[in-house]
């Protein structure tokens with residue numbers, strides 16, 4: 001394979017990849033880090049060629065690595081073999097994946113979203129936990145949703161922790177972002193139901209009439225949906241809380257809603 005071997009943590013590529021743990025570096029470069037050969041191959045299959053492929057000795061003889069290397073080199077990227085210590089530093093884990101790769105971030109403009117291309121879409125307002133967002137992206141992909149729209153001040157969907165939680169689904173669904181005013185204006189053109197989720201709603205999530213394509217709107221982990229967003233929905237629904245817990249975890253509630261709406 002046409003690759004070079006790097007053993008120093010001061011190597012420029014290693015430093016640039018490690019810096020992608022920082023949001024500012026991701027924003028400035030427009031790049032992000034994905035870990036694991038399976039996920040890298042899924043990304044390639046979804047049309048995303050890696051900019052950098054970094055692999056350790058455990059992956060050197062893996063048959064799928066050739067595919068990842070070929071896609072990277074064909075796209076003008078860089079491939080380096082590194083030792084385990086570098087992989088540990090890059091992933092900040094004792095048990096790192098044997099392959100990590102760097103990809104370009106993709107955000108779909110709201111105007112490019114075709115609502116009818118999927119039965120269901122998910123909008124997340126001010127989601128703060130990268131694990132919650134990654135889990136929602138994975139669930140949206142699994143249920144055949146078109147994508148996830150980030151409304152207001154949300155966590156970065158391309159954080160290392162968030163991408164890990166997507167298990168590769170970050171490459172499979174559309175990701176868009178919007179300010180609250182942009183979302184409210186765009187929502188006016190939505191052809192199906194816009195469904196808010198509220199603990200104070202009086203409509204049970206199973207009894208509402210969902211017109212497809214449906215757009216499910218989820219609130220922030222602490223405050224829930226702000227009134228101006230709840231008021232902009234066609235219907236607000238509640239998943240029954242039968243025990244002592246007063247709310248569900250955001251990603252669990254989103255999963256229940258996605259499968260309720262899509263059937």
Ligand code: SAM
Pocket residue numbers: 197198199217218219220221222223224225237238239240241246247248249250253254
């Ligand atoms: N204290 C917050 C509140 O009053 O809304 C709790 C927010 S909850 C942890 C985060 C989000 O998950 C909510 O904004 C809503 O979108 C969704 N959610 C959680 N439990 C829900 C339920 N039982 N019914 C509908 N949505 C729920």
